[in-house]
Amino acid sequence: MASRTAAEKWLGALTNLPTASGREHQVVAWVENWVKRRPDLRLIEDSGGNLLITRKGKKRRDPVLAVAHMDHPAFVVTEVSGQAATFQFRGGVREEYFSNARVDFVTGPAKGGRVASFDPRGRIGVIEVKGTGPEPGDIARWHVATSRPRAGRLRAPACDDLAGCAAALAALDRARERADLAHFGVLLTRAEEMGFIGAIHAAVTGSIPADARLLSIETSRASAEAPLGGGPVIRVGDAVTVFDQELTNRISRAVAGTGLRHQRKLMVGGACEATAFGVYGYVATGLCLPLGNYHNMGNLDEVEAGTGVARPMLEEVSLDDFHGLVDLLLVAADAVDDEGNLRERLDTAYSDGRRLLG
């Protein structure tokens, strides 16, 4: 069973791996290795490279899948000519952060360089490389000053959404101990940062069972209303849409009965895969971790206000929020089939109280 220590080890390992949309292979290899050590689990890679991890054996209930994405905003080298490496930046980061920014190559032979130009329309630009050059396909990320996190926090290059992957796997590891959670599994997707491409692929090609209930895990920009350390969030919607009403309500109701610290919020700092799954006809809702330095944008509030300097930084999550999310996933996996729904409760209240209306 996953102890907190083991879960934190997986969290630390995954959030430090090099990854980018379309270049998730190191995360895939890590997950394949993790699953290999658990013979009661089955891993299926779909035709788009998404990973579906389920428990072997008979299931008595329709599947519940915790979903997280394996990519993170990063530079991907597309062409190299001498010391100039052309890149595509795969993910959403404000233009200000690119200006003369230092980057570190985290795959391939090259070490580091500096952004010489950036065109925000195509999200393409050129890195002036120092020393040995990279190869097409290599990944670079922001050069950041490392700093010791506050107690109870994790700082890492890619909490979004590798912390989600770690939480999903930690929950699955705990579910393995329980026969009543045989229906719980994990779906890890690709290329979310470029517009949910992996999630859409999984939906349109049917690699997700039609009767699955999806718990889409994200890290989402923390705010005064949903701060770091405030607990994992039951996300009722994102910047684009609201999620499945019945599924969201059942989870909220079940969690309220457990005393588990959590928040119930609309997180509008971005969109998440639950939106895509809903559009393609799946029952889906969102769970998330408040995220500091969203997409590695340090000082973001000030930069948006035009009062601060853009400084790339490590992302940050609260460890208590992370462990709370693992607990929340297990409560949710169980609660989706609870008896009774909100309509039935309102019907009862109405029949008990209608005499008040005369």
Ligand SMILES: [Zn+2]
């Ligand atoms: Zn993101």
